[in-house]
Amino acid sequence: MKMLRFLLVVSILACSLLSPAFAQFPAAGSSQPKALPGTAGDQSPKGSARITGSIVDSASSKPIEFVSIALYDKSNNKAIDGTVADDKGKFALTKLAAGDYKILVSFIGYANKTVDNIKLGKGQDVDLGTISLGSNTKTLNEVTVTGQAALIEEKVDRLVYNAEKDITAKGGDATDILRKVPLLTVDLDGNVSLRGSQNIRVLINNKPSTIIANSVADALKQIPADQIKSVEVITSPSAKYDAEGSGGIINIITKKNSLQGLNLNIDAGVGNRGSMLALNGGYRKGKAGFTIGGFGRGMYNTVTKSTLEQTSTVENVTTTTRQTGDGSSHGLFGNYNLGFDYDISKNQSLTAGVKYGVRNFSNQQDLATRLMKTGSTDVLSARNVAADNLSGTVDVNVDYLHTFKPQQEWSVSTLYSRNDLTNDFDADIFDDKNLKARQRNLNKSINQEFTFQSDYQTPIKKNQMLEFGGKGIFREVKSKYSFLIAEPTGDYRPETDQPAGDLTYHQNIAAAYSSYTYTTKKRYTFKGGLRYEHTFIDAATNEGVVGVGNYGVLVPSVNASKTFKGTTVKLGYNRRIQRPGLQQLNPNFNSANPQNITVGNPELRPELTNNYELGLSKNIKKTYVNATFFGRFTNNAITQVRQPSDTLAGAIVTTYENIGKQHAYGANIFANIAATSKINFGMFANAFYTKLTGQTVGQDGISQEIDNTGVNISGGLFSQATFGNGWGAQAFGFMQGQQIQLQGKQGGFGFYTVGVKKEFANKKASLGLAAENFLSKRFKMHTELTSLQFNQVNDIYLYNRGFRLTFTYKIGKMTMDAPRRKAKSVNNDDVKSEGGGQQQGGGGQGGGNAPR
Structure with missing residues (x-):
């Protein structure tokens, strides 16, 4: 108990010492980032009202990921807040003051769409329902996006580290990225621990591989760092995940395109x-x-x-x-x-x-x-x-x-x-x-x-x-x-x-x-x-x-x-x-x-x-x-x-x-x-x-x-x-x-x-x-x-x-092209992985391949 009290005091001091003069990360637990840095969203008036909705493709009715949502004050036609739709096309603008607004919905490859005449009362929740975007066949020569993606995103059961902007990663491997992810520790042999435990599962794009089963440390050397988009640290896996991995699950997402x-x-x-x-x-x-x-x-x-x-x-x-x-x-x-x-x-x-x-x-x-x-x-x-x-x-x-x-x-x-x-x-x-x-x-x-x-x-x-x-x-x-x-x-x-x-x-x-x-x-x-x-x-x-012997477990x-x-x-x-x-x-x-x-x-x-x-x-x-x-x-x-x-x-x-x-x-x-x-x-x-x-x-x-x-x-x-x-x-x-x-x-x-x-x-x-x-x-x-x-x-x-x-x-x-929902893949996140361990006195060798 003394240790817990000590850690609590340390965390409170850390929070209190941090200057409140800076900002820009999504609200914890949110499924989408807040306004990009440098936008008017940083000065938006605060309140308790809320606007929600979802974006779909008008032809396929499939959700569109990462659509930009801009909120405008109709009194002066200025952008005051913004967000990005999540991977299911949903978005939410929160802590809004009462007033008259409109939103502009935009995404590359689609025609812009405006939703006008949005009236918000104090504390009111307005659901815009499903918003359909039609395809825009015009080819763009160049698109410039200003601002930085959130380095850390937090969801109900995981923490997401966005690794795309790591400029030191070129020529390195996944070990170089994982060393920078909060909650993780990577020793000099490449063995990965989550909160001090090496009993973890490592997945690549939600998939297992027998290469991981043998040795996490060796497997990470085969993954180029500059091909990693993000790393998900799942500290409290849901029932959907295999019961294996007492310390948690690490999911390495590689870069893809549509x-x-x-x-x-x-x-x-x-x-x-x-x-x-x-x-x-x-x-x-x-x-x-x-x-x-x-x-x-x-x-x-x-x-x-x-x-x-x-x-x-x-x-x-x-x-x-x-x-x-x-x-x-x-x-x-x-x-x-x-x-x-x-x-x-x-x-x-x-x-x-x-x-x-x-x-x-x-x-x-x-x-x-x-x-x-x-x-x-x-x-x-x-x-x-x-x-x-x-x-x-x-x-x-x-x-x-x-x-x-x-x-x-x-x-x-x-x-x-x-x-x-x-x-x-x-x-x-x-x-x-x-x-x-x-x-x-x-x-x-x-x-x-x-x-x-x-x-x-x-x-x-x-x-x-x-x-x-x-x-x-x-x-x-x-x-x-x-x-x-x-x-x-x-x-x-x-x-x-x-x-x-x-x-x-x-x-x-x-x-x-x-x-x-x-x-x-x-x-x-x-x-x-x-x-x-x-x-x-x-x-x-x-x-x-x-x-x-055989055994069963309820998780x-x-x-x-x-x-x-x-x-x-x-x-x-x-x-x-x-x-x-x-x-x-x-x-x-x-x-x-x-x-x-x-x-x-x-x-x-x-x-x-x-x-x-x-x-x-x-x-x-x-x-x-x-x-x-x-x-x-x-x-x-x-x-x-x-x-x-x-x-x-x-x-x-x-x-x-x-x-x-x-x-x-x-x-x-x-x-x-x-x-x-x-x-x-x-x-x-x-x-x-x-x-x-x-x-x-x-x-x-x-x-x-x-x-x-x-x-x-x-x-x-x-x-x-x-x-x-x-x-x-x-x-x-x-x-x-x-x-x-x-x-x-x-x-x-x-x-x-x-x-x-x-x-x-x-x-x-x-x-x-x-x-x-x-x-x-x-x-x-x-x-x-x-x-x-x-x-x-x-x-x-x-x-x-x-x-x-x-x-x-x-x-x-x-x-x-329009983002599409890809077929889901197998996710075998079980079996105690082998980091190889610190070899005492050198000269050690691996001992084989782990049963998955």
Whole structure:
């Protein structure tokens, strides 16, 4: 309670210290942005009246997204307020004074429309109903839009970060974007946490992929940052989403267009640590459209150094290990796609696509180890390890959407996904600088799944929405591993101490859900739902059937919000399930670094989490402030457990067990200030108190309960500016404090970047320069782990100073087409994802592919 009171005081002080002299962000909980900066809307007289309505295409009767709405005072014919329709064509102008008004509705590709003679009384709500826009076939040579889109949008169950204006993103990947999203933390390995939890689901355009199932960190490297439109952080998922992901859901939305004609975009970048080339094109004529794209990125000059010192005791014999490591890595990442969509009729559409992702990542590590055992002479050894992490992923989807009337629709979605993964390492073992032996570990996995999903939604009156649907997921994962040894020369042979093995894991899920949304005239919004999932497990290793068993779970969710006097309050509760991923299940004995070994546990059960949150947000003129307080309670938690090896002197073995409880209480604070229409800056801070409880094996071989508590703090600052003649600049800085673990704490780190960009040739081309961590040669991450049987201190030095030059060019002439509702796609947001974790002492390797 003391911690909660402290966080509350901090949030109140933060709100009070922010100057009220700035403004420009949508009211929290609103589904559409307010007036653009610099418009007369900033000086509109305030009242309690309200104007609402919806915009549709006059030919298809489909909603039109993002239509501009301008409000004029009829007494002087001046614009005094404005807004933009949401993704369902709805808009609302609020806090209006009594008077006579008219509105102007406009959107590219449509003829403008004026709704005149609108009379507002004090506190009156006027519903303009459905407004139809007719197509305007005139081709526009150039359209200039003044003002900036809201950086942050807040909805009843999620926070949306608009990433399109990130000028430092060129040549980077999705990791560079996610580091800047409030509520998220991304460590230096690319592992993503939401409010301190890595138990999250990551989707791409509302779709899962087996590439994400294996490792979030590796998958993010394949997504080019400059192709990301926005990132949705869903902290309180509704019943419509899969029950998996105890920490929440991250949905990465990539850029799309609804243009007619032919276009081709070329993006290129070169830097001291990586280079990239991307080609993305599209062709649309009439009812049919095609897209094709390819992205490739090469990474090089990635250097790490590490030191490790650990002491372990087994049967009253103490062994001290001192190890140093010098490593480097390089990789090639690619992402290629082919898409097709077709309007069967004015209310039916079909979408299909094929995506292929490739990852070829190699890591080289030279380890020097000294073992000092009680009563024995020191043992010196050296080990050169070359590890390969290779994968190829194919996703094929076919989706159908039938729209009966605005917001009433039925969809059928299918997805087939397959990931072929190779995780191998070769080690040369030296004794006094002479090659003594060679070792090899081969681990190949196949993860494939098929999903069928059907959803239906229908409005009830004007302020209610009912959604329900069903889903079936059929998954199969196979992982085979073997260990080989050899003399300095000659052929490899099986290693008898570590026999070959395999894991076959079938996981089928049947799910059904129902969700209901209700909105009152006084701006109360309630969204509740119930979801049931039944999981069927059939798993076995080469030693026999694994006793996991089938299980069912009922998952409720409730979200509510209320906006009053510019402040929005949100309350949320949901229950989540977290299934283990294959890296946690895979029994492959990963000994790339024999002093730090990892092995999975195929008998892991799912963990259950209850989440509670209270959110407050407010616009204070040009300042937007958001503070969220949360509690997360997890039982049967999947926890990393480390203990000394019984067979390898000085080695620490890491595995996973369902032995933990994790309780976390904290707050997230975010503030953004639009100093002018072209300059904005802000800050964010995350702080939470966590308590972890679990079990470990004591020196007498008996399980003993252990616990650890502490505060995790992180935060950052950012600033962005646009200038005349196509110039722009941006800066960002982030600091992560220490992270509490069951058996110790992992050190923090920092990250900062600046960038400038210049646009040419009527914005058809641009040139940019970005730099990151350029003031320091290296960064040190200090980790300490302790237990009754061992102590470990690990320092990793990362040399990540980087510079990159980027170039973009657009080819083709396009005309705007009416926005269309695309067929919905499969959304498998389940299974505990694998970040890969911080590798202690280097030389680690991934453990396979997670079952989805």
